[in-house]
Amino acid sequence: MPGMILLEPGNRILEECVSSQIDTKGNREFNVLLCDFDDVTYRIQVEKENSEVLKVSLNLPMYMHTENLGGRAALEKYYGDHIAEPITGYDITLDVKIPEITDKEKTVKALSLIKSNITGGVFDHFFTAVLEDQTPEKFNFSLRSDTEVYFCPRADRCIVVFSVDFMDSVDKVLAKVFLQEFVETRKKLGGAPPVQYGVNPPNELAEFGVTDNQGNLGYISFAILKSHLSGGKKENVIAVLQTFRTFLQYHIKCSKSHFHSKMRNRVRELIKVLNRAKADQPKKDKKTVGGKTFKRN
Numbered sequence: 086m087p088g089m090i091l092l093e094p095g096n097r098i099l100e101e102c103v104s105s106q107i108d109t110k111g112n113r114e115f116n117v118l119l120c121d122f123d124d125v126t127y128r129i130q131v132e133k134e135n136s137e138v139l140k141v142s143l144n145l146p147m148y149m150h151t152e153n154l155g156g157r158a159a160l161e162k163y164y165g166d167h168i169a170e171p172i173t174g175y176d177i178t179l180d181v182k183i184p185e186i187t188d189k190e191k192t193v194k195a196l197s198l199i200k201s202n203i204t205g206g207v208f209d210h211f212f213t214a215v216l217e218d219q220t221p222e223k224f225n226f227s228l229r230s231d232t233e234v235y236f237c238p239r240a241d242r243c244i245v246v247f248s249v250d251f252m253d254s255v256d257k258v259l260a261k262v263f264l265q266e267f268v269e270t271r272k273k274l275g276g277a278p279p280v281q282y283g284v285n286p287p288n289e290l291a292e293f294g295v296t297d298n299q300g301n302l303g304y305i306s307f308a309i310l311k312s313h314l315s316g317g318k319k320e321n322v323i324a325v326l327q328t329f330r331t332f333l334q335y336h337i338k339c340s341k342s343h344f345h346s347k348m349r350n351r352v353r354e355l356i357k358v359l360n361r362a363k364a365d366q367p368k369k370d371k372k373t374v375g376g377k378t379f380k381r382n
Contacts, residue, residue: 092332094324096121100197102129103141107189112136122331123147123229125200128175137183141196142175143203149176150226151207159206163195177203201327204228208323211236211243212314223292231301232330237289242310244289245326249333250301257302259337264305279308 098119106115106129115131123146130140148156160168160177167179179196186192195202207226214221215238225235231251237244249264251257264282271280281287282305286295289306313322325332 094201095197103196104193139181142172142178144175147226155206155210159203163202204327205323215243244308246306281306
């Protein structure tokens, strides 16, 4: 959509934490917990007795459902040399031997993208099938507690449907406007994937047994064709779609902040008008000691 900001796929705080530990000289001891969008948590650890190994652990609720459909493949593709036994309470743990790092910038960037790369694995699984003229089985998973993602493969495309909802009533109103705007903008752009939005589920979800609204805000679907993926465009499509829900939330919050700012400015202007409209206080007569009356200017 014109004028809207695409979010960075990496976690900036994770990137800074990892970078600081790699730069630390001598004995290291570090243990910090980070929270991210989509109910994801990270733990970055450097144990005192083994200070040359940086442990990065990820608790990714959707991983157990997507592990065999691109999740594990993505993990091995991007972090094959660092995969370790997950620590208790986490789905993935990577061991990075600090003295063996040859390209710090590349390593730090890769670690900051761990959630993005793993989540994108399932999208890559289905989009690669489109490019290879294959039709895998349908699949759905919970991206987060309020968002379900459905993959509906076809012979020449893969339809990705997001079932979205919001807790806040104002967020719901703004989200409807944004989601409908996706449809309107698509009509003005050539080459963009077909987009549909509605309160009721699209026909494709009938094969999942979803024929009525499940108590959420609505359903938005993107039909991804081979032309949208070929020519090196697949990675960009994956990056955009897997961050769609966070992208939507971000712009809703930005809109609310903008509205509040405008309202505060409007209130300040109204207060100025009211202050200027105050009637002048009547001047009271003053008397001297001798009894004479006068008015003080």
